[in-house]
Amino acid sequence: MVYLPLEQLLPRAGNSTYKLVRMIAMRALEIGEGGAKLIDAHMNEKPATTAMREVIAGKVMTSDVAAAGEKAAKPAKAAKGE
Numbered sequence: 151m152v153y154l155p156l157e158q159l160l161p162r163a164g165n166s167t168y169k170l171v172r173m174i175a176m177r178a179l180e181i182g183e184g185g186a187k188l189i190d191a192h193m194n195e196k197p198a199t200t201a202m203r204e205v206i207a208g209k210v211m212t213s214d215v216a217a218a219g220e221k222a223a224k225p226a227k228a229a230k231g232e
Contacts (some may be wrong), residue, residue, distance in 0.1 A: 154202045162211045170205075177201035177210050194212050 161168035179189060181197040188209040191200045204210045211219075 152199055154199075154206060158206050159202060162205045162208070164212055164215050164218075166212075173212055174205060175203045177204060184230060203224060226230065 159170055159174075160167070163173055175198075179195040181200055183225055188204045189200070189207050191203065197224040201210070
């Protein structure tokens with residue numbers, strides 16, 4: 151069994167265990183139904199493990215976390231004069 155630390159997973163889901171579980175479950179279903187993997191993973195790795203690895207890699211996140219990241223990037227661009 152692979153150990154993936156919860157401390158790395160939770161921030162990608164807005165520190166919500168419920169959102170994290172839903173996000174990983176939905177992504178694991180997509181992978182299990184033949185969806186493309188966003189990271190390099192072994193063929194015999196279970197879809198849930200691949201989904202968690204994608205979350206840790208920052209390839210999958212909740213929409214509110216993605217929006218917060220975009221908001222944080224906009225002031226940085228404005229400060230540079232872009």
